[in-house]
Amino acid sequence: MHVLSDFPALLLATFFDILPIAIIIFGFQFLVIRKRITNLKKVLMGMLYVLIGITFFLLGLEQALFPVGRSMASQLTNPEFLQSVRLSVGELQWTDYYWVYIFAFAVGAGTTIAEPALIAVAMKANEVSGGAIGVFGLRAAVAIGVAIGLALGTYRIVVGVPMHYFIITGYVIVVVQTFFSPKLIVPLAYDSGGVTTSTVTVPLVAALGLGLAETVPGRSPLIDGFGLIAFASLCPIISVMAYAQLSEMKNKRAYKKQLKVDEYYSKLKKRDLDK
Amino acid sequence: MNQSLQHLFNSLFGSLRDLLPIVLVIAFFQLFVLEQTPENLIQTIIGLAFVVLGLTFFIFGLEQGLFPIGESMAHAFASKGSAFWLLTFSFSLGFGTTIAEPALIAVAEEASEVAAQAGIIEKAELAMEAYADGLRYTVAFSVGIAITLGVLRILMNWPIHYMIMIGYVMVIVLTGFAPDEIIGIAYDSGGVTTSTITVPLVTALGIGLASSISGRNPMVDGFGLIAFASLLPIVFVLAYGMII
Numbered sequence: 001m002h003v004l005s006d007f008p009a010l011l012l013a014t015f016f017d018i019l020p021i022a023i024i025i026f027g028f029q030f031l032v033i034r035k036r037i038t039n040l041k042k043v044l045m046g047m048l049y050v051l052i053g054i055t056f057f058l059l060g061l062e063q064a065l066f067p068v069g070r071s072m073a074s075q076l077t078n079p080e081f082l083q084s085v086r087l088s089v090g091e092l093q094w095t096d097y098y099w100v101y102i103f104a105f106a107v108g109a110g111t112t113i114a115e116p117a118l119i120a121v122a123m124k125a126n127e128v129s130g131g132a133i134g135v136f137g138l139r140a141a142v143a144i145g146v147a148i149g150l151a152l153g154t155y156r157i158v159v160g161v162p163m164h165y166f167i168i169t170g171y172v173i174v175v176v177q178t179f180f181s182p183k184l185i186v187p188l189a190y191d192s193g194g195v196t197t198s199t200v201t202v203p204l205v206a207a208l209g210l211g212l213a214e215t216v217p218g219r220s221p222l223i224d225g226f227g228l229i230a231f232a233s234l235c236p237i238i239s240v241m242a243y244a245q246l247s248e249m250k251n252k253r254a255y256k257k258q259l260k261v262d263e264y265y266s267k268l269k270k271r272d273l274d275k
Numbered sequence: 276m277n278q279s280l281q282h283l284f285n286s287l288f289g290s291l292r293d294l295l296p297i298v299l300v301i302a303f304f305q306l307f308v309l310e311q312t313p314e315n316l317i318q319t320i321i322g323l324a325f326v327v328l329g330l331t332f333f334i335f336g337l338e339q340g341l342f343p344i345g346e347s348m349a350h351a352f353a354s355k356g357s358a359f360w361l362l363t364f365s366f367s368l369g370f371g372t373t374i375a376e377p378a379l380i381a382v383a384e385e386a387s388e389v390a391a392q393a394g395i396i397e398k399a400e401l402a403m404e405a406y407a408d409g410l411r412y413t414v415a416f417s418v419g420i421a422i423t424l425g426v427l428r429i430l431m432n433w434p435i436h437y438m439i440m441i442g443y444v445m446v447i448v449l450t451g452f453a454p455d456e457i458i459g460i461a462y463d464s465g466g467v468t469t470s471t472i473t474v475p476l477v478t479a480l481g482i483g484l485a486s487s488i489s490g491r492n493p494m495v496d497g498f499g500l501i502a503f504a505s506l507l508p509i510v511f512v513l514a515y516g517m518i519i
Contacts, residue, residue: 013377020371021472024364025344032360033351037344046340049332054471057329064322067315068301075309099308106304110297114326116333117474119293121501124342124478128486128493164450164458171443178436187435187498191478194469194505200297202378202467223389226459229466233505 006062011055018051054199057116061200069107070207076100077211094158097212101151104208108150108232111200112143118195125188133188137247138240142192145239146232150205153231157212157219163227170234177241185244192240193233205229283335290330298323333471341475349483358430361484362423368480369422369504372473374415382467383407383414386460393456395519410464410515417511418468421503422477428499429484429491435499442506449513457516464512465505477501 029037037043075081076099086096112118122135156163178186205228213224305311352361373379387396387403387410396402428435450458469477482497491497 017375017377017470018472020375021368021476024367024371025348028360028364028367029348032357032364033348033355035351038347039343043340043344046336046338046343048340049336050340050472051336053329053332053334053336055329056325057333060322060325060327060329062322064319064326065297065301068305068319071314072301072304072309076304081309103300103304103308106300107297110300113296114293114330116330117469117471119334120337120341120475121478123337124475124482125494125498128482128497162455162458163462164447167462168447168450171447175436175440175443178440184492184494187495187502190435190439190502191498191500194466194501195474196466199471223393223456223459226385226389226463228463230459230462233466 006059007055010059011051014051014055014058018047018054022047054116057199061203065200066203066207069204072103073204073208073211076103077208077215079215082215094155097154097158097216100154100158100208100212104150104154104228105147107204107208108147108201109143111204112146112196113139115196115200117199118142118192121188121191121195129184133185137243138188138192141240141243142196142236145192145236146196146201148239149231149233149235150208150228152235153228154208154212156227156231157209157224158216160216160218160224163230167230167234170238174234174237174241177238177245180245181241182244182248185241189237189240189244193237196232196236201232202229205232283331286334287327287331290327290334293330294323294327337475341472342479345476345479346483349480350487353484353487361430362426365422365426365480366419368419368473368477370415370419372470372476373418373468374411376468376470376473378467378470379411379414379464382460382464383410386410386457389456389460390519393454395454395456395516406519409519410512413511413515414464414468414508417507418504421507422500424507425481425500425503426484428503429481429488429496432491432496435502439502439506442503442510445510446506446513449510449517453513453516457513461509461512461516465507465509468508469501469504473504474501477504 029035077097081099082092082096085099086092087098088096118139119135122133122138125133125138126135152166153163156166181189206225209228210221210225213219213221216224348364352364384407387407390396390406391398391403396406424438427433428438453461477500478498481500482493485491485493485495485497
């Protein structure tokens with residue numbers, strides 16, 4: 001079966017990716033820290049699991065998600081398909097690419113939920129915050145950010161506005177939000193930009209960007225095909241802070257309501273006592 | 276034994292649930308928008324089973340191996356009290372994990388094509404290879420610096436948002452001077468540097484440090500390393516584009 005025949009080669013490739021990290025960790029552990037690792041066996045087993053896990057993960061992605069994703073990206077940006085679903089008459093307008101935007105949005109959200117690095121960070125955030133930050137809540141907030149980012153990014157490729165206008169606007173929003181967000185969330189929000197785009201999202205998104213830049217007249221795939229990842233790593237910062245701001249607002253409102261309820265009951269009690 | 280089996284079963288179920296959205300998205304687009312059945316349906320289903328299996332193993336290994344080692348090293352460095360070795364470790368970790376990153380290698384190659392097409396470098400294999408390697412080392416170096424800077428921030432208790440804002444200003448200023456062709460690649464290079472293994476390890480390092488130094492809050496001070504690792508490469512690649 002040819003599915004599994006790739007396994008040894010891929011295992012070896014992943015092993016060599018992890019090797020420098022292992023050398024650094026164990027090198028420092030033995031030469032600088034000079035202390036025995038507690039539960040060495042468990043740690044080594046854990047790393048073996050990570051190695052096997054990533055290998056299977058990549059194998060599966062290459063077998064299942066990437067071919068389908070790539071072919072869908074090229075089909076959705078195909079001029080014939082665009083002609084068949086268009087809304088306008090005459091030349092193709094930016095609105096005629098609506099399936100591309102919807103696809104970018106949906107793929108962004110879907111792949112982000114499955115992104116292993118994000119799961120890792122969300123688990124840690126949940127642990128460190130004592131459960132105040134929900135694993136799923138954070139992942140959903142990041143997923144929405146990536147989805148919006150990719151939809152915006154594809155729109156930019158279609159209309160051809162230079163990307164730094166978008167990025168600079170994004171930076172301004174981040175800076176403003178930083179001052180109004182709960183302090184605890186800010187570093188985590190900054191981090192969530194970088195973790196979203198690793199194993200699953202990058203290859204799929206690259207295919208989409210390239211396909212789009214090839215079909216839209218006046219775009220060069222080499223120059224305009226880039227930039228989607230930048231959108232996907234900027235927008236989650238905004239969405240995570242927005243999520244924190246919203247939940248803070250909700251808590252405050254609930255707290256105020258609770259105060260009112262308490263006040264009411266204490267009044268009732270007082271009246272009863274007066275009687 | 277029964278308990279660990281239960282645990283494995285739970286994480287398998289979790290992985291299945293994590294994968295459901297993307298499967299639904301693809302199924303919807305295939306059936307209702309493109310109106311076709313996917314080719315190689317069986318291969319796709321086997322592939323998806325592998326993805327679920329891989330995700331399960333990864334998360335399992337994360338809790339057993341990567342998180343504990345990252346945190347225990349952070350504690351050890353903190354109790355040893357040698358900032359020099361801690362910073363050396365931080366730099367090596369950032370540089371070492373990035374230089375071998377497959378996504379970065381791919382992006383660097385594409386970038387060299389862009390540069391050749393734009394006439395920045397010669398359209399010869401040797402020149403393009405040199406350009407791609409230079410870019411890769413630049414990014415790896417910048418991630419090393421970024422992790423070092425982030426760890427230094429935890430040690431010195433510098434406020435993260437001012438540092439990030441300085442980074443943003445640098446990006447904006449350099450964007451004005453860098454050649455247009457490099458801008459897209461530079462912005463993207465921030466996102467591709469942080470791999471699936473680096474992220475948990477670096478996160479564990481930050482949180483381990485913040486929780487072993489007194490007066491630091493792991494939530495406020497422990498996170499933020501990844502943020503530097505995805506911002507600094509943008510600055511360095513823009514600068515690289517200007518120099519070459």
